[in-house]
Amino acid sequence: MSQDPPPSEPPESIRERLITMMRFTPHAHGLGLHVDSIEAGRVWGRVAHKPELIGDPETGVIAGGVIIALLDHFCGAAVMAALRAPQPIATLDLRIDYMRPATAGQDVLVMAHCYKVTRSVAFTRAVAYQDDVDDPIANAAGAFMMTTSPFPGGPMP
């Protein structure tokens, strides 16, 4: 299944697209998801600590659900960073292993990598961590579907 790759989008344009994607995704914006850096197929980012994102009031630790949203969102962002042109995608499945609770009151960082894109599916993995990427809070593996239906509202911003 070989085909000539179309001319790729300049990195600056990908970066702008991802930042726009964060800003215009109400839930990402609400959680305060932030893109730190981008390479082809790889995105680094974070969610800042906020009191409303706490999952266990006894410990003050960030909710597991926030970690899910963070990992899902950045896995999707990594797919965007791997595509040569904007294309709508949808999460097919997401597997998350929790290694340890997050340290309370501290930002959670994320590193996501889209390591394979086929015609219909993109495969990703991501890690959520705080001080040390080798001491992860959670690992994720996610598959994304390229949705063929055009957006009713027009192309991706």
Next chain:
Amino acid sequence: MSARAPADAAVADVLKRIPYAAYLGARADQRGDELTLVLPFSERLIGNVALPALHGGVVGAFLELTAIAQLSVSGKLDRLPKTIDISIDYLRSGRPVESYARARIVKVGRRIANVQVEAWQAERGNPIAALHGHFLMPNGADA
């Protein structure tokens, strides 16, 4: 160990105690031992403005929350169970309407619980997402 509130109050308490549950706007509907979590639609849950669709992370978080609430209620736990691993299947895009989720506790061992959760919207038979996962029980099954 302190006296416990009746089961109905307990599940509402579990959700109220979790700031992120309040942020999502999730509430519980308990009939007997049957617990349904309800997630009213809100703009801030949107992940795709063009469709529009709920954020995949919102759906995942809602499923995980349902598992934790069901385990807390069924096990009469004083502390929340901790998630070990979860696997989420996204079956349909979440439309901008109210969502529901119910958990089935497959097995509770002395330390580990195995749980399946399904979320749906207008039609119970057309789930939008499913989760299965393992949770670490804080006080064991006999608590």
